[in-house]
Amino acid sequence: MxxxxxxxxxxxxxxxxxxxxxxxxxxxxxxxxxxxxxxHPSALTSFVEMIHMAKGKQIIVFLDYDGTLSPIVSDPERAFMSVQMREAVRSVSKCFPTAIISGRSREKVHDFVKLNSVYYSGSHGMDTIGPAPKKNSYDKNYQKKTYDNEGNEFIVFQPAQDFLPAIKKMLTEVKERTRKIPGVAIEDNRFCVSVHYRHVKEKDYERVEEEVKLMLANYPDFHFTRGKKVLEIRPSIEWNKGDALKYLLETLGFHDSGDVLPVYIGDDRTDEDAFKVLRERGDGYPIIVSSAPKETMALYSLQSPSEVQTFLTRLSMWGIENAATTHR
Missing domain, CATH: 1.20.5 (Single alpha-helices involved in coiled-coils or other helix-helix interfaces)
Structure with a gap:
């Protein structure tokens, strides 16, 4: 036998x-x-316990985009969020101040999300549109006023503005350097350049990284970070998603407040900077989106964008029932 x-x-x-x-x-x-x-218990099974700490506090919601509001897809230009997810984000933004902080350019994220009820921070926080600050300790040289169709004032903050000429040069150069590597896709995210290699053969991964390193040898003010099958070329300034979170908390008037409960949901390494900020503050809920164990500063977890949608829906339902903790 x-x-x-x-x-x-x-x-x-x-x-x-x-x-x-x-x-x-x-x-x-x-x-x-x-x-x-x-x-890192599930934020869904822990929802009642988590929300108990929110009573009497202003919840503020921060969200990554790719892998959080939309699934990771092979073509980054087709990372569409579902109609149901858009409605979940819309609903939660009506209850609580909500911002999307992404590695994508701010304009691209807005085109994907198509909601005017949320704030947007693109290029890993280097291009943020938020409310006119109630307190402003940031360099006004990198801020400009803008208005929506209803005449409401907003501030666009771009701390990496001085790097734009060099970024444009690098965009052209990295395309030329990688054009003979099949499968490479270069994405212009305004204040950073994304080199996608999801469709590159595994044997060519090192070649992609080597070309990026060789190029950056001529640009000492830049560095690259790794994401999910992507290399992100960014200015070497002390600014990341965690700094964007702090900036938005300040412009909303809650940076030094003990009456705020920030919630940040993200799935990538770059979101760890925001998780770290919340851990250092000692308040708020950093939530990692992952179906596999990974090293993280997050306190809670969700397995997938579909669970993110469920969590946001539950949060907005709670917000409607507890109007005292919604927008002030």
Whole structure:
């Protein structure tokens, strides 16, 4: 019988032991995730406990876009959010101040989201539109006033403005350097350049990174960070998603307030800067979107954008029922 079973496994292109190995590997991964969930429990199962701390406080919602409001897709130009997700974001923004902080350019995120009830911060926080500050400790040379169709005043803050000429040069150069590597896609995100390699053969990954490094040798004021199958070329200034979060809290009048409860939901390494800010503040809820264990500063977790949608819907329903903690 053992020889017959072995021949059956061989005929299917597998050795008997490989099935046992795959099963054991899956079991270990499941076990690791179970342990990880103890440290980063689901924000859905913990919702009642979390929201108990919100009573009497102003909730402010911060959201990443890719992998949080939309699924990660092979073509970054088609990272569309669902109609249901848009409605969930719309609903939560009617209850609480809401901002989307993304590595994408601010204009691209707005085109994807199509909501005027939220604030937008693009290029990893280097291009932020927010309310006219109630308190303003930031360099006014990088701020300009703008108005919506109803005459409401907003402030656009762009701390990396001086780097735009160099970014335009790099955009042209990196396209030329990588044009012979099949599958590379270059995205102009205004204050940063995204080099996508999701469609690049694995053997060429190092080649992509090497070309980026060689180019940056001529641009000492820039560096790159890694995301999900993307290299992000950014100015080397002390500014990231965590700084954007702090800036928006200040412009909303809550930077030094003990009556605020920020919620930040994101899935990528760049979101860790915002998680760190909330951990250092000692208030608020950093929430990681992940279905696998990973090192993170987040306190809670959600498995997927669909769970993010459910969480936002529950939060907005709670906000409607508790109007005292909604927009002030």
């Amino acid at each position: 053992r020889r017959i079973a072995s021949r059956l496994y061989d005929a299917m292109g597998k050795k008997q032991g490989s099935y046992e190995s795959e099963s054991m590997s899956k079991s270990r991964n499941d076990q690791n995730y179970t342990f990880w969930l103890r440290e």
